Amino acid sequence: MKRLLGMVVVFSCCTLTAQVSDTLLGMVNEVVVTATKTERKLSNVAVPVTIINQKKIQQAGSVRLNDILQEQTGIYMTNGFGTGVQMQGLNPDYTLILIDGEPLIGRTAGVLDLNRITVGNIKQIEIVKGPSSSLYGSEAMAGVINIITDKPNRNTLNLSARYGSYNTSDINLNGSIRKNKLAYQGFLNNYATDGFSIRPNSVERSIAPIKRFTMQHNLNYYLSDKTNASLNFRINDEKIINIIAVTNNGIVTTSNGIEKNKDHNTTFQLAHRFNSHIKNTSRVYATRYESLQELVTSNGAPYTDYFKQQFGRIENQTDFIINDLLEVNTGVGYIKESANSTRYDKSENTKTNQIGYAFLQTEWKPFTQLTVIAGARFDNNELYAAAFSPKLAVQYKPSSAFNLKASIGRGFKAPDFRQLYLNFTNTAAGGYSVFGTVEAQKIITQLNSIGQIASLENDFYRLGELQPEFSTGINFGGSFNPNKKIQLTFNLFRNNIENLIDNRLVAFRTGGSQIFSYLNLKNAYTEGLETDVQFQFSNTFNINAGYQFLLSGDKDEIKKIEEGKVFTRDENGFSRLMQKSEYVGLPNRSKHMGNLKLQYEKNNAFANIRFIYRSKWAVTDTDGNGLFNTNDAFAKGFVQINTAIGKTIAKKLNLQIGVNNLLNYTDINNLPNMPGRIFYTTITYQFIQKNKK
Amino acid sequence: MKKGIYMIGLIITLASCNKATETATSNNTPTSSITVNNLAADTIIGLTPQGIPFGSGKYSFYSLETNKKITTADSATTKWDIGFRGTSIIINGGNSGPGLGGGFVFVGLYNNLSAVPADSTFKVDNAPSSFAIPAGSNRGWFVYDAINNLVNPIPGRVLMIRTASGKYAKLEILNYYKGGVTPPASASDAIKLSEQRYYTFRYTYQPNGSKNF
Numbered sequence: 001m002k003r004l005l006g007m008v009v010v011f012s013c014c015t016l017t018a019q020v021s022d023t024l025l026g027m028v029n030e031v032v033v034t035a036t037k038t039e040r041k042l043s044n045v046a047v048p049v050t051i052i053n054q055k056k057i058q059q060a061g062s063v064r065l066n067d068i069l070q071e072q073t074g075i076y077m078t079n080g081f082g083t084g085v086q087m088q089g090l091n092p093d094y095t096l097i098l099i100d101g102e103p104l105i106g107r108t109a110g111v112l113d114l115n116r117i118t119v120g121n122i123k124q125i126e127i128v129k130g131p132s133s134s135l136y137g138s139e140a141m142a143g144v145i146n147i148i149t150d151k152p153n154r155n156t157l158n159l160s161a162r163y164g165s166y167n168t169s170d171i172n173l174n175g176s177i178r179k180n181k182l183a184y185q186g187f188l189n190n191y192a193t194d195g196f197s198i199r200p201n202s203v204e205r206s207i208a209p210i211k212r213f214t215m216q217h218n219l220n221y222y223l224s225d226k227t228n229a230s231l232n233f234r235i236n237d238e239k240i241i242n243i244i245a246v247t248n249n250g251i252v253t254t255s256n257g258i259e260k261n262k263d264h265n266t267t268f269q270l271a272h273r274f275n276s277h278i279k280n281t282s283r284v285y286a287t288r289y290e291s292l293q294e295l296v297t298s299n300g301a302p303y304t305d306y307f308k309q310q311f312g313r314i315e316n317q318t319d320f321i322i323n324d325l326l327e328v329n330t331g332v333g334y335i336k337e338s339a340n341s342t343r344y345d346k347s348e349n350t351k352t353n354q355i356g357y358a359f360l361q362t363e364w365k366p367f368t369q370l371t372v373i374a375g376a377r378f379d380n381n382e383l384y385a386a387a388f389s390p391k392l393a394v395q396y397k398p399s400s401a402f403n404l405k406a407s408i409g410r411g412f413k414a415p416d417f418r419q420l421y422l423n424f425t426n427t428a429a430g431g432y433s434v435f436g437t438v439e440a441q442k443i444i445t446q447l448n449s450i451g452q453i454a455s456l457e458n459d460f461y462r463l464g465e466l467q468p469e470f471s472t473g474i475n476f477g478g479s480f481n482p483n484k485k486i487q488l489t490f491n492l493f494r495n496n497i498e499n500l501i502d503n504r505l506v507a508f509r510t511g512g513s514q515i516f517s518y519l520n521l522k523n524a525y526t527e528g529l530e531t532d533v534q535f536q537f538s539n540t541f542n543i544n545a546g547y548q549f550l551l552s553g554d555k556d557e558i559k560k561i562e563e564g565k566v567f568t569r570d571e572n573g574f575s576r577l578m579q580k581s582e583y584v585g586l587p588n589r590s591k592h593m594g595n596l597k598l599q600y601e602k603n604n605a606f607a608n609i610r611f612i613y614r615s616k617w618a619v620t621d622t623d624g625n626g627l628f629n630t631n632d633a634f635a636k637g638f639v640q641i642n643t644a645i646g647k648t649i650a651k652k653l654n655l656q657i658g659v660n661n662l663l664n665y666t667d668i669n670n671l672p673n674m675p676g677r678i679f680y681t682t683i684t685y686q687f688i689q690k691n692k693k
Numbered sequence: 694m695k696k697g698i699y700m701i702g703l704i705i706t707l708a709s710c711n712k713a714t715e716t717a718t719s720n721n722t723p724t725s726s727i728t729v730n731n732l733a734a735d736t737i738i739g740l741t742p743q744g745i746p747f748g749s750g751k752y753s754f755y756s757l758e759t760n761k762k763i764t765t766a767d768s769a770t771t772k773w774d775i776g777f778r779g780t781s782i783i784i785n786g787g788n789s790g791p792g793l794g795g796g797f798v799f800v801g802l803y804n805n806l807s808a809v810p811a812d813s814t815f816k817v818d819n820a821p822s823s824f825a826i827p828a829g830s831n832r833g834w835f836v837y838d839a840i841n842n843l844v845n846p847i848p849g850r851v852l853m854i855r856t857a858s859g860k861y862a863k864l865e866i867l868n869y870y871k872g873g874v875t876p877p878a879s880a881s882d883a884i885k886l887s888e889q890r891y892y893t894f895r896y897t898y899q900p901n902g903s904k905n906f
Contacts, residue, residue, distance in 0.1 A: 454822060508829070512821075565800065567849025573867040573893070575802055575848040620878045624836045624845030633878055669879040 033101070034126040034146040036361065036373065037135050038319055038329055046373050046393035047132075047407050048475055048491045048530075052125040059599070059606055061644045061658040061680060063162065063170045063191065065117035065125075065147070071595055071610055071642070072127065073546030074530045078588065079673045082113025088129055088493050089526030089552045089589050090142035094413055094471070096132070098146040100232060102267055103139070105311045105337075106289025107416070116236055116263070117147065118214045120160070120172035121187040124148040129530075130493065131411025131473040134375040134391035135359055141411030141471045142495070152176035152183035152220055157687040160654075164680025166207075168193040175688070181222045189214040196675050198666050205243065206672040208259075212238040226274075232267040244295070255297040263289045279319045286312045307341040309417070329361045329375075339417040343424045345439060351421050354382040355414075371395040379412075383420065387412040387468050404478040405491075411473060415466040419501055419518040431513035434503060437466050440517035444507050453507050459519060460506040467520050471497040477530075485536045494527040523555040524586060544597040552585035557627045568623045568631045582629040587618040590637065604648040612640045619670055635670035639663065646682075654684035723899040723906050726803075727760055730873060732892040734777035746886055752776035752783060757854065757862045757898045771857035775864070777892055780835055780844060782826040785857035787817030789824075792857025796825035798833050799851040803865040803895070806851055809904035815855050826852055834866050841878040842885050844869045854896075861904050864896035 030042040030051050042051060052068060062068040066083045069075050076086040084092025093110030096103060097117075104112055125147055132140040157175040162168075169192050176185040191214075195207040216234040223229060242257035265287040273279045288310045295303040315333035322328065335355040344351060361375030376390040391409030398404070415437075422436040423443070435443055441463050447453050477491030500522035507515040528550040536542045560566050561580050568578040592615040599608040620633040644658030657680070664677040732755065735748035754763035754773035763773040771792040776783040785792030795815030799806065816825040830837035834850050837843075852864040870876060873893040876884050897906050 505831070512829075514829070565849075567802070567847075569848050569867075573873065574804075574895070575850070575865060577802065577849075620841055621836075621838065622843075622845065622875065622878070624838075624847045625849070626831075626836065626847075 030124075032126050033148070034098070034128050034132075034144055036329070036363065037101075037317065037331075038327075043403065044371065044395070046371055046395035046405050048129040048405070048477055048493075050127040050129075052127070054123055057119050057122060057125070058656075058684075059608060059644060059646065060610065060642070061162075061656060061660070061682065062119045063168075064115045065119055065122075066114040068119060068125065069114065069145070071597070071612055073532050073595060074129070074528075074548035074550075074593065075127075076590065076593060076614065077114070078111070079671065081108040081111040083115050083673065084111035085114060085145065086589070087127075087142040088473075088495055089528065089550045089586070090471075090495060090497070094139065094141035094411070094469075096136055096139040096144045098136075098144060099234065099265065100149055100267065101146060102265065102283075102285045102287070102313075103136075103311070104263070104265070105287055105309050106261070106263055106291065108291075108307075109418070110416070115210075116212075116238065116261070118170075118172070118189040118191065118212070120170070120189045120214075121150045121174055121216060122147055123150050129491070130407060130475040131389070131391065131409040131471055131495075133387070133389035133411040134377045134409055135361065137355070137357055137377060137379050137389070138387070138412060138414040138468070141413050141469070141473075141497070149216060149218070150174060150176070150185055150187065151218060152178055152185040154178065155688055155690040158684060158689075159687065160682060160684035162680055162682040165678035166194050166196045166675065168678075168680070183220040183222075185216075185218040187214075187216040198668055198672065198675065207675070208240045208242045210238060210240045212236065227270070227272045229271075230267075230269045232265070232269075234263075234265040236261075236263045238262075253297060255295050257293060257295045259291070259293045261289070261291045263287065277321050279321075281317045281319075283315050283317075284313070285315075286310075305342055307339070307343070309339045310337065312336045325365045327363045329363075330359065332356075332358045337417075339421075341417075341421075344417075344421045344436075345423045351417055352382075353417075356380045369397045379414075381414060381468075384415055384465060385467050387414070387470075401482050402478065402480055406474075406476045408472070408474050411471045412468040414468045415501060415518070419466060431509075431511065432516065433509075433513070434516045437463055437518050440506060440515075444515060447507075447509070452510055454510045454512070455508045457504075457506050457508075459504040459517075462519055463506060463517055466501065466518060467499050469497065469499045469501055469520070471495050487534045488531070490529065490531040492527075492529050495525060497522075497524045497526075500524055524553065525555065526550065526552040526586070526589075540602045541598075541600050544599075545595070547592070547594045550589055550591055550593070552589050553583065554586065554627070558583065561627075566625055566627065568625055568629055578625065578629055578631075582631065584618050584628045584630060584632075587621075587628050590615045590617045592637075604651075605646065607643075607645040609641065609643040612642070614638060635667060638665050638667070640665060640674075652686045652689070654682070654686075656682040656684075658682075723897050723901075726895050726897050728867075728893070728895040729755070729760070730893050731871060732762070732777065732894075734890045734892055735779055736890045737886050740886075748779065748890065750778070752778040752781075753892075757856055757864070757896055758858065758860065758900070774856040774862070775854060779890055780830075780837075780869070781828050782824070782834070782852070783818050783820070784825045784854060786855070787819055787825070789818035789820060790857065793855065793859040794825075794857050795855040797853050798826060799853050799863075800849060801851060802849060803851050803863060806863055807906055809853055809861055809863075813853065815853070835869065838878075842882060843875060843878065844889060845875065856898070860899060860902055861906075862896050862898040863906055864894055866892060866894045868893040 031039050032042050032045055032049050033039050035045045035047050035049050057068050060068055066077045069085060070077045078084045078086050078092055085095050087095050097112050127145050129143040132144045136144055155177050160172045162170040171190045173188045191212040193210050195205040195209045197205045214236045218232045220230045238261045240259040244255045244257055245252050267285045269283045271281045291307045293305040313335045315331055317331035320328040338350050338352040340350050357379045359377035364372045373393040379387045389410045389412055393407035396404045420436040420438045422434055423439050425433040473495045475491055475493050479489040481487040499520040501518050502521045503516045504519050505514050506517045528548055530548045532546045534544050561583055566578045567575045570576045594613040596611040615637040616634040618628040618632055619635050622633045623631045641662040642660045643662055646656035648654050660678045666676050732753055734753045735751060737746040737748050740746050751765050754776045756763050756772055757774045774785050783789040784794040784796045786794030795817045797816055818824050827833035835844050835846050846866040854862045854864055871888040871891040876888055899906055
């Protein structure tokens with residue numbers, strides 16, 4: 001038995017059995033897999049990584065993934081098409097979301113709604129910042145968030161139930177069992193809320209009533225002391241009821257919208273250690289995301305919007321430990337993706353793409369203080385240009401108190417199916433159309449031949465094969481922990497983003513309605529500083545503080561400003577030249593973001609208070625000059641305060657109560673998804689808890 | 694009949710020309726900048742079943758020479774220089790009217806524009822395919838913010854206008870909403886619809902026929 005437990009540590013790539021201690025010193029020993037695709041101590045990783053462990057998630061009273069992420073330094077949760085993550089100032093499109101190392105799919109307008117992910121069975125969240133395409137391929141431009149779920153390593157059974165404002169309930173049942181060579185972990189989660197509306201007297205809800213059900217099963221079989229097989233299966237099923245009121249000539253028409261989203265993920269993994277030098281891991285992953293939206297109106301036919309995406313991947317990774325100084329990790333893989341949608345030309349027509357890839361990473365320790373990691377990945381796509389993503393990272397530890405890290409890497413994001421195949425005409429709002437690039441030339445040329453096109457814009461002639469979006473990210477940082485009580489980490493970052501895909505007007509129909517398509521257009525950058533300080537006052541009291549300073553800009557906009565081609569208006573409404581100092585860069589980004597957490601813990605009881613601050617951010621180009629400057633509309637900066645207290649009784653029963661948004665801060669226009677003050681209470685009971693021997 | 698209207702137009706043109714010459718003899722300098730407030734331009738009276746707003750469909754005509762609104766009855770005359778309907782702007786010339794009018798959109802600052810740039814070409818209306826002042830968002834004088842459903846005049850856009858009588862004017866559109874104030878993004882759609890299509894603009898007119906302002 002003891003031997004088997006040892007095997008878990010060695011073989012299962014994503015099973016982390018390292019003891020997570022509460023002390024700062026303990027945190028240094030946390031193990032991370034995402035940064036190098038192999039297990040590493042957090043203190044030995046040459047790129048910026050944040051780890052959030054299970055205890056932190058529970059003590060923050062989090063329910064969905066976005067709840068806990070929003071309290072982390074440098075991370076902002078965006079609204080629109082669900083809740084996405086903005087990291088190092090990059091849009092949600094550019095952060096890869098993994099569950100146990102496998103990507104989640106089903107993005108809407110580039111956003112993967114993090115509300116889909118329950119935190120009930122999360123063991124650890126690993127956040128790697130900076131381009132990570134050298135290991136993970138597309139989407140890992142801003143970084144990677146990898147959710148490591150509970151794995152069976154002992155006999156447990158827990159039930160937890162939370163109830164709070166807006167009739168929100170969250171119930172988790174989590175258990176695991178081990179017998180000889182077989183281990184099983186099962187998890188069920190049921191979440192339901194009535195939603196809320198922060199607009200008074202509105203039938204429409206800011207957050208619609210939702211029912212979500214998640215289950216996950218994990219089976220591990222230890223074939224021998226060198227071989228381990230595991231099967232993981234996850235389902236997430238959600239149903240959202242939207243009531244939409246449309247006022248037309250003073251007559252209110254109410255429609256009932258039903259949205260059903262489903263995702264399935266299945267992973268099979270076989271890990272084998274040939275000898276002390278060579279380990280091989282083979283993984284097969286299949287996932288499917290399906291979304292169906294129906295809008296039933298009292299007068300007229302129901303409107304249906306359907307989207308289905310499938311993703312399959314086979315990957316083989318081999319790790320060679322050549323000697324104490326040199327390790328090589330190499331992998332090859334094949335991906336097949338497909339999508340159908342009522343928004344593509346024919347919903348029965350399946351769009352497919354195939355990707356073949358290979359990666360290689362070398363970790364070399366020329367001497368004890370220095371680690372050099374060099375890696376690269378090549379992705380060959382069927383549908384668009386290939387991508388090559390190299391990365392170089394260096395870590396230098398002059399003493400046990402200092403740790404310096406520098407890395408440079410290239411990230412990319414492949415054009416998605418929407419940008420290639422969308423065929424959407426909005427008949428309600430002026431009849432505009434958006435066509436993916438593959439469709440656009442075909443459709444417009446055809447319309448033109450039958451006299452349905454009034455004029456072709458210059459951008460029409462620029463339509464061609466879409467290139468992936470690229471970024472070059474530079475990170476330089478380090479940490480300083482002079483003693484066991486203080487730890488300071490910092491990271492300076494710069495991301496140069498090329499080829500950003502944006503939509504442009506390409507043609508007018510004879511009736512005057514506009515046709516848009518996608519082009520590689522923009523070059524942008526984000527840069528800033530991120531810092532965290534942890535201070536342990538005493539055995540019972542500690543403080544965490546985090547801050548991010550962020551600047552961003554569009555290089556073409558800056559060029560236009562420098563050429564004196566950008567104007568704004570003075571107080572009389574008359575045009576005047578815009579100064580470069582008035583430029584604020586990309587919208588929806590705050591220059592300053594901070595968080596502060598005070599935590600008290602004693603005798604199985606804890607209390608914490610968490611402050612989250614975000615400075616103002618640009619929302620609307622009100623002066624009409626096409627970019628964001630100080631003369632535009634901004635959302636106000638704000639502070640959100642969350643607090644929780646909890647107690648464990650007889651090591652089995654946990655009670656917790658909490659208040660989120662204590663100040664009751666709301667902003668109807670800019671933060672429609674943020675409710676006012678909410679209260680909740682959670683009870684957790686551990687029926688079985690057999691500790692490891 | 695058509696010829697008749699044209700004849701009447703000619704007479705009026707000549708008459709107004711005379712008038713202009715008279716004023717020009719006494720005043721060879723351009724008018725100082727004149728601001729016109731709240732010129733209603735086919736304000737919205739309803740929505741189609743598809744939700745598309747509509748007005749009565751009539752242009753509001755304006756004479757830059759006399760700084761006066763011109764009635765619809767005079768649409769086929771050279772009394773007017775510029776017409777507004779929603780975001781569409783027509784100039785009295787080409788197939789929009791019997792005048793000599795034309796125009797183009799200049800990128801730059803109104804105050805810095807002391808003369809019509811030497812290398813510029815005035816275009817004339819050729820409805821519905823092209824207009825001297827291009828129609829549509831981000832093509833001429835305005836940009837439509839589809840997220841907030843608001844029309845914003847683009848700063849640094851000067852409408853260079855040749856009037857119905859062949860004189861020159863420069864014009865800057867300042868606002869598209871009632872009272873010269875754009876509703877906030879958070880305003881209701883009802884307010885955004887009822888308060889739009891009211892032009893506030895400023896212009897300078899050169900009565901002596903020269904291209905200098």
